[in-house]
Amino acid sequence: MQADPKGVLTGAHFLDGDQACCEGALAAGARFAAGYPITPSTEIVERFAARIPTIGGVFIQMEDELAASIAILGAVWGGAKAFTVTSGPGFSLMMEHIGYAAMTETPCVFVNVQRGGPSTGLPTLPAQADMMQARWGSHGDYEIIALAPNSPQECFDLTIQAFNLSEEYRVPVMFMMDECVGHMTEKVEIPPAERIEIRPRRHTSRLPGEFRPYEANGDGVPEMVHAGEGYRFHVTGLTHDEQGYPAMNPQAQDRLVRRLKRKVHDAAERIALYEEENTEAADVVVVSYGITSRVAQRAIEMAREKGIPVGKFRLITVWPFPEAHLRALARRTKAFVVPELNCGQIALEVERAAAGHARTIPVTHAGGSVHQPEQILEAIAEALR
Numbered sequence: 001m002q003a004d005p006k007g008v009l010t011g012a013h014f015l016d017g018d019q020a021c022c023e024g025a026l027a028a029g030a031r032f033a034a035g036y037p038i039t040p041s042t043e044i045v046e047r048f049a050a051r052i053p054t055i056g057g058v059f060i061q062m063e064d065e066l067a068a069s070i071a072i073l074g075a076v077w078g079g080a081k082a083f084t085v086t087s088g089p090g091f092s093l094m095m096e097h098i099g100y101a102a103m104t105e106t107p108c109v110f111v112n113v114q115r116g117g118p119s120t121g122l123p124t125l126p127a128q129a130d131m132m133q134a135r136w137g138s139h140g141d142y143e144i145i146a147l148a149p150n151s152p153q154e155c156f157d158l159t160i161q162a163f164n165l166s167e168e169y170r171v172p173v174m175f176m177m178d179e180c181v182g183h184m185t186e187k188v189e190i191p192p193a194e195r196i197e198i199r200p201r202r203h204t205s206r207l208p209g210e211f212r213p214y215e216a217n218g219d220g221v222p223e224m225v226h227a228g229e230g231y232r233f234h235v236t237g238l239t240h241d242e243q244g245y246p247a248m249n250p251q252a253q254d255r256l257v258r259r260l261k262r263k264v265h266d267a268a269e270r271i272a273l274y275e276e277e278n279t280e281a282a283d284v285v286v287v288s289y290g291i292t293s294r295v296a297q298r299a300i301e302m303a304r305e306k307g308i309p310v311g312k313f314r315l316i317t318v319w320p321f322p323e324a325h326l327r328a329l330a331r332r333t334k335a336f337v338v339p340e341l342n343c344g345q346i347a348l349e350v351e352r353a354a355a356g357h358a359r360t361i362p363v364t365h366a367g368g369s370v371h372q373p374e375q376i377l378e379a380i381a382e383a384l385r
Contacts, residue, residue: 007055009190017182018043020152021111021175022051024159025083027196030109031057032080034071036064039123040179041085041113065090069097073106077235079226081163081201083109088117088130092137098172099138100237102260105214105222107166107201109159111175113182114341116367126179127367128290129342134174135319141257143264145271146174146319148289152186158316164199165271169264170221176318178341180291180370208232213244214256220263264320272325273316279329282311284383286337287326287350289315291370296339299376310380318346323353330357335383339363339376359383 008027015023022044025033031052035045049059057080062068065086072082086094091112101108114130116122134146145165149155159175166173204211204223213233214222225231234244239256241247264271279285284303288296293314303310313329313336315322330336335358338347347362354360363379365371 007051008193010192011190013188013190014185015152015156015188016043016185017149017152017155017177018113019047020155020188021159021177021182022047023188023190024156025109025163026051026055027156027190027193028081028160028163029198030081030083030163031055032059032072032075032082033084034060034062034068034075034082035084035086036062036068036090038065038087038090040115040182041087041111043182044085044111044113065093066097069094069110070100072108073097073101073104076106076108077227081167083111083163085111085113087113087115087123088127089120091130091133095133095137098144099140099142101172102138102142102144103140103237104235105170105260106172107170109162109166109173109175111159111177114176114178122368124179125368126291126370127341128176128178128292129345129367131176131318131340131342132345134176141261143261144172144174144319145169145264145317146176147273148176148315148318149181150290150293150314151181152184152188154316155181156188156190160196160198161273164197167199167201168221169267170202170224171264174319176290178290212242214240215242216259216263220259220266268320268322269324271317271320272322274322274325275312275314275316277312278309279311279313279333281309283309283334284337284380285311285313285329285333285335286339286376286380287313287315287346288339289318289346290341292339292341295371295373296376298373299380302373302377303380308380308384315346321349321353323349326350326353327355327357330354333358335359335361337361337363337376337379337383339365339371339379341365341367341370
């Protein structure tokens with residue numbers, strides 16, 4: 001393996017999505033991971049466990065997903081960049097600590113390599129049915145960011161982006177892979193470290209006596225300190241004031257929760273990543289993400305061969321949802337076709353964003369395999385009838 005002096009790979013490699021995700025985490029500066037084995041995500045931390053001694057960091061196999069998800073939060077407050085990996089059943093167990101990370105504004109990354117569910121479902125086969133859980137799985141009002149890669153290259157690139165977004169907005173970021181993307185092997189180009197943008201933690205420059213742990217700046221994101229640096233601070237999942245201490249009243253709740261939501265919501269257009277192609281004069285636009293976007297690409301090509309004016313809109317950032325952009329697009333197209341490996345989760349968001357300006361046609365699939373391009377092509381044809 002070709003690596004730089006810090007042990008991070010460089011150059012061209014043939015990696016599967018899980019391996020590329022691990023390398024992206026290392027390139028982003030992650031030096032702590034905690035996890036519990038679960039198909040089809042285990043390969044990420046298996047590789048991390050093998051690689052991290054050469055770089056200087058720690059991997060801990062915890063007794064379960066609850067322990068893993070709280071361990072990474074403690075590591076972050078100790079000064080590390082940290083992440084955990086799981087799949088559907090483990091993701092369900094981690095929801096309490098995803099909410100805790102949102103409330104305490106702990107920057108971290110949760111990788112979910114999705115498989116068929118509910119319950120233990122289809123451990124070795126793909127699905128995309130955890131998308132709404134990623135956004136709404138924990139209780140209360142809060143915001144997260146979620147990315148959906150469709151290739152091993154994006155597993156590398158977007159894992160770095162996930163860490164950058166977590167640090168910039170101090171939120172838990174969901175990295176929503178799927179079994180197909182996790183296990184497919186393709187060429188991955190890893191640039192030298194100096195060409196990779198790494199956003200630093202928002203560490204305060206204030207003196208201990210001047211620092212207020214949850215005093216928001218102009219963009220609503222507080223600065224941060226770590227344990228052992230001489231600062232006094234309190235971290236709690238309870239509603240808290242700017243000092244971090246419990247403030248059990250409606251006014252403090254309203255002020256805090258609205259800021260937690262606003263810091264992501266107000267930056268939604270800047271956070272949003274998507275791939276758009278030939279939508280200007282399209283009668284139909286196919287909206288897809290993850291592995292389904294690769295099948296949709298073939299369906300789009302088949303439709304164009306038949307002379308159908310069809311556009312492509314691939315979600316890379318799924319949450320926050322690019323609502324304003326899709327609403328504008330709905331005003332100049334007839335219909336959206338939304339294939340996904342679930343019973344219609346993101347299709348409902350597309351329909352909401354379209355606000356009656358364009359039809360939304362879901363192409364659902366319960367998981368276990370991917371769509372056939374002909375299924376998506378049939379929906380494109382239906383949109384024109």
